[in-house]
Amino acid sequence: MAASAMRMSRLAFPTEAGLWLRSQRWDLTFITLSVILVPFPYLAWLALNTFGFNTDLTRNVINGLVALAVGGPHMYCTFTRTMLDRDFIEKRPAFARSTIAIPLIVITLALFNLELLLTVFFFWASLHVLHQIVFIIGVYDKKRRDTLSLPSRVIDYAVVLTSLYPIAAYRLTISRDLLIGTNDLGKSIPEFLKQPLFFYLAAATFGLAFVLFIAKTIKEYREGSLHVPKAVFILVTTITSFIVPSLGNLDTAFQGMNTWHSFQYLALTWYINRIRIEKGEMHALSIVKRVSQAGAARSYYLLMVGFTVGTVAVGALIFVVLRFGAAMSVSASFDRAYYISVLSFLWMHYYHDHFLFTQPQAMLNVPAAALAA
Template sequence: MATLQPSIALSPTIPRLDRRDIWLVSPFYDLTFIIFSSVLLVFPHISHAFLQSNIYVDLIVTMLIGGPHLFATYTMTLMEPDFRRRYPVYARGAYLLPVLIVTLAVLNLTLLVTIFFFWASVHVIHQAAYVADAYRMKDPRGWRWTSRIIDYGLLFTSLYPIATSKLIHSQFETGGRTLLFPDFLRMEWLPYVVWVLFLGFLAAFLVKTVWEYRHGLFHGPKTLHMAVATGLFLITPTLENLDVAFQGLNVWHSFQYLAVVLYLNRLRARRGLMSSRMVQKISGSGFKLYGMCLAFTLGAGVLFLATLGLVVHFGWFETGQMMGSLLHDQVYSDQHYFAFYSVVLSFLLIHYYFDHFIFLGIDEKITPAFAPLDPR
């Protein structure tokens, strides 16, 4: 998707919109799989109510949706011969990440978790911005840089007003750890600055939306997507159990991502832009794509169990209690988290690494612009 192209000048005569022009795929596809799939964020909360364990919720979400979504990235990058041929240095750079991740897991697991959560927050927001851009670039009426800047500003500030306050007061806990925050930034007035930025962009967004409506430029699906994303980003850090809260956001993010990748892969195949026959075959069906990614996830699960067995056998990181007591939220296992983060983050941060390339739309052969296509 050519998100880096210059803004399109608005014509004095606003073109009449075809129904297909305002949706990425179709009303049913967009509302079901991209926007209102946000209702799935309740799944981790319901799971936690029954299991009473953050660790089990993490494992279930990772296996069912989080893992498959991250492996879907590879169908557009490492599994795509043309991508590896066109960007050899960038593709090979991904293999350095597991080395850095395992090293950090050994030396300072808390620092690794802190880096992961910061990068994860940027990644989730970047995906929301990509979807907004996809709507924007598909609109035949054109788009304005001011609109794009306001949308970006709103998304990139909405997650941090509450989170900043919790970080300053060492209240941002996840994975049994309090995330690190630089001492020189622990200033009581900093959250107010973030709030001012967020509220300023929110006011600009509301004014912009009214202006677009009055001038015939209102885009319903994009505005709905922005409203849902902004609301969820703002509310998530307010919840007490941040592990479960962010897994809820992750479920929506992951489900939406699979829907976007499925569509883009099918669009690439339709336009003759896909050089991998296997990816083309499995992308013909959402169930086939999910099944392959689930199989990769199960393989990563075996690697996680092997790593966990290894650290338990040799007594590495032996603090806390092990699996028999994990039903209690107050009990955490450093051995579990070392194995989990070492294995999962090795795949997950490669996913982040490649997705910045995808979301920026640097190469239309890899990330083609959205166009009408039967989603069946």
């Protein structure tokens, strides 16, 4: 009985100074339990279809609303740590300059091979979402008081990184219905990658990783060494990532994942900027510094929404050029204008985050003022 009580005591949720990214309330609100946002776009799409609205129209409306509310704002807040920070540009000029190539690639693919553009987008987006999850897990690990073994870390990462792909692989290789909106991603994937073997490999890899994760979690629980916040986060993320690709309309289904991912990212980036200010490490534009101060979270969010509205204006201009200058149909002009304006910035955001997500130290050694704000 005494041993059991001691074990449960060590498993109790830690305080703000413990293993949470920031605090129990903050982590659960913005990181883990915000998973409740995932089904909303899909449920909204189903409800609108039930009332007889055009399926493709409702899909585009929901995409637009998610982009305006969280997708666009989360995309632009990346640049508060990169292109809008002179210290970043001065230290990494080649990296900053290489970013210019991304819009050129997006424009070329949008005009000449839209299916390939969407295929690259689909897989890069999934890797980006998973990379953010790996970053969060990495921060949790660095907040531990003990050293985590390499096999334990590998299992944590493996179960997350493989969870999104079994059902997606099934839809690519067996049911052959890997559609994003009206675009068949399978058209841009070589035929040899559509063999059922790849589904079986994806399913077996995930199954093994999941079994090992459950076994490891039980073992750590019995030893009293379980990192509860991290374990709950991994389990919630894994189950959600596994289920979402099974939904009928993948475009809207992944908007649910995008909503959750973007909500997490907005909170993480604002908090990291708060830490940078307290450490004296932020050299961004004055307006970025002002909205990153304590108590300015709403202004920070509204500024990112403003940048997003600017993207809408750019997209509208591109639409006019394609529709009347290039004599494209309304549908083709809209799709290409949307993807050029959005993916140009979104892929830059992905590119920058592959660097930023390698720096879990950005959330370590937090000044007391940032923690309390």
